[in-house]
Amino acid sequence: MQRNPRSLRFYLLSATVYAFLSFFAVQLVYDWELDRAGLHAKGFQWDTVFANTYQVHFVSFAVWLVIALAAGALVHRVQLTLAQTLVNTQRRADELAEIAEREAQVNQELQRLNQAKSDFVSIVAHEFRTPLTGIQGFSEIIRDYEISLDEAREYASDINNDAKRLTRMINTQLDLDRLQSGRIELASEPVQINSLIAGVADSVRAQAKSHTIQLDLDPATPVIRGDPDRLIQVLTNLLSNAVNYSPDGTTVFVSTAAAADLVEIRVRDQGIGIPAPALDRIFEPYTRIQPNGETTGTGLGLPIVRQIVTLHGGQVWAESRPGAGSVFRVRLPRSL
Amino acid sequence: LATIVLCEDDPAIGKLVKVALRPTGHDVHVAVDGASGLELIEAIKPDLIFTDVAMPKLDGLRLVDELKRRPDLAKIPVVLLTASVQRFQLEEGYRHGVTAHLGKPFGPQDLVRMIDRILGNEAAPD
Numbered sequence: 001m002q003r004n005p006r007s008l009r010f011y012l013l014s015a016t017v018y019a020f021l022s023f024f025a026v027q028l029v030y031d032w033e034l035d036r037a038g039l040h041a042k043g044f045q046w047d048t049v050f051a052n053t054y055q056v057h058f059v060s061f062a063v064w065l066v067i068a069l070a071a072g073a074l075v076h077r078v079q080l081t082l083a084q085t086l087v088n089t090q091r092r093a094d095e096l097a098e099i100a101e102r103e104a105q106v107n108q109e110l111q112r113l114n115q116a117k118s119d120f121v122s123i124v125a126h127e128f129r130t131p132l133t134g135i136q137g138f139s140e141i142i143r144d145y146e147i148s149l150d151e152a153r154e155y156a157s158d159i160n161n162d163a164k165r166l167t168r169m170i171n172t173q174l175d176l177d178r179l180q181s182g183r184i185e186l187a188s189e190p191v192q193i194n195s196l197i198a199g200v201a202d203s204v205r206a207q208a209k210s211h212t213i214q215l216d217l218d219p220a221t222p223v224i225r226g227d228p229d230r231l232i233q234v235l236t237n238l239l240s241n242a243v244n245y246s247p248d249g250t251t252v253f254v255s256t257a258a259a260a261d262l263v264e265i266r267v268r269d270q271g272i273g274i275p276a277p278a279l280d281r282i283f284e285p286y287t288r289i290q291p292n293g294e295t296t297g298t299g300l301g302l303p304i305v306r307q308i309v310t311l312h313g314g315q316v317w318a319e320s321r322p323g324a325g326s327v328f329r330v331r332l333p334r335s336l
Numbered sequence: 337l338a339t340i341v342l343c344e345d346d347p348a349i350g351k352l353v354k355v356a357l358r359p360t361g362h363d364v365h366v367a368v369d370g371a372s373g374l375e376l377i378e379a380i381k382p383d384l385i386f387t388d389v390a391m392p393k394l395d396g397l398r399l400v401d402e403l404k405r406r407p408d409l410a411k412i413p414v415v416l417l418t419a420s421v422q423r424f425q426l427e428e429g430y431r432h433g434v435t436a437h438l439g440k441p442f443g444p445q446d447l448v449r450m451i452d453r454i455l456g457n458e459a460a461p462d
Contacts (some may be wrong), residue, residue, distance in 0.1 A: 027387055122422070129419035133441035137352040145359065153354070158348060245435040 007220035014079075022068035061152075061227045063154030127169060127286055127299060165298075172298040176285070179307040186227040186311050193263055193332070194221050196228060197254055200235040210248035213239065216255040221263055225335045230308045238267040238328050246271030246325065262314075265330040273322035282318060338383040338455055339363045343399060344417065345374030345391045349440075353386065356444030362451065370394025372400055377409060384454060386438075387428070388445075389418045400432045413454050417442070 034040050138155040140145065149157075159308040178184045191254035193218040201213045242252040250270040257264045274282060281287050283306045286299035313333045340362050344350045350366040357364050357423055359396035360383040364382065367373035377385060385403070389396035396416060403407055403409045413435035418425070 095390040126419045129421075129440040130349065134352055136348075136441040136443050137356060140356055140445065141352075144444070158351070253406060 005063075014076045016071045018068045018072035018075065020070060022064055022071070060279060065282065123286055125158075125172065128166060131162035131165045131169070135159050135166075169298045169300070172300045172304065175292045175302050176300055176307060179304065179311065186230055186308075188225050189228060189289070190223045190229050191226045191231060192221075192223050193231070193256055193265065194219070196231055197235055197256065197265070200232055200239055203238065204239040206242060208238050208243040211243045211246070212251040213243075214251050214253050216253065218256045220258045221256045222258055222334055224263055224332055226312050226332065227293075231312075231332075234308050235265070235267075237305050238330070241301060242267050242269035242271070242326075242328070245269060261334050262327060263332050263334070265332070266327055267330075268325060268327045270325045273324055274320040274326050275322055279320060280316050283316075337361045337363065338366070338382060338451065340363050340384045340386065340451070341367065341373060341380065342368045342381040342417075343370055343376075343385070343387040343391060343396065345369055349388075351415070352444075353419055353447060356447050357451075358403060358439050360448060360451070369398040370396065374399060377403065377412070381408070382412060384451060385414045386417050387414060389416060389420060397429065397432045400429075400434055404433050415450055415454065 138159045246269040253268040283302045316330045367376045369392045385395040416437040417441040
């Protein structure tokens, strides 16, 4: 039994209650005895008999009292133990329920990941089938058809393009996976966004002679902290997309603007635009929404752009009115 | 010799089909999306249609729906060229009323055999 005052008080109380209960039990027993002996009929009442007995048999009443106290103590102890057991059982049940709930959550998460992984595998398999068709088809033509050497060379170059496209898809996919899983850390170096843009614009110009790239860079654009190589990747992607998705002879406008704690980069094209429902979807892997006559895309450019910008603590989104071109806007905080 | 329309947004596959069918002498016309494919089909009423599923503007299955709605075009056999080769995806194609499918990747022989099978069947007496 626990030796604390509250428990002791409770013990005394319950023992007293049991003593009184026993006392009345004794009365009942006497009454019953009187009845059995037919003495009630002769005018005997339990209290008078008991009063006599009480005086005469004080010792026996003391024994009753001790027994009652002992019984009280015993019952009290049993009660305490039972209560303790109940509390423990309840606590254990609560713990088990909590564990079960956590397990269920983990299971659900695993199932979700597993589903995502299968979806991903089937998407990748699906995407790979298109370049594989070129590789299988043209190689069989070279093998089975009567063709000239020049034709054979041409088809070999088609095969080569598709093989390179596959390689690019694999590498880009692996890159996106590394970025998403956090397995590579971004550098945190001072970056002058304006000069980064000027460099990227030069290299995109070299490959897109039919488009004009016009820069409008805010000289107040501050130096930010970030990963210069990854930011070059973002800008290259956005600028080549702008070029690839707008007609020859049009202009791609790139501008920067500085605000208190962020830098905004805008890449605007004069292409056919993006339908409103697709504006966010284009940042998901393998979403293609418009024809561009170009098959070199991996379907992963914008997902990578968004991932890199997010890792920089920034945001990227697209705005467009179909027919009036699109604007891609990147906001980067000053410090990573 | 047959007139064939191919609706396919990937130029490499468009070229492959043209080159693969050159020795057969079939007349192959290529459209780069579903909408221009439908126009082409209306204009030349081909003997056979090959179509990709995932295409801009009008996807392959919507194109088939359009064709089935027009009495003059509904009977032209349609072969799906599809990278979605899982059973449920193919079943969906057949529910829309395509005649056959060719899973990507395919080779020139597969194309030729498919054409012979479908146009041969059509020519065969009932």
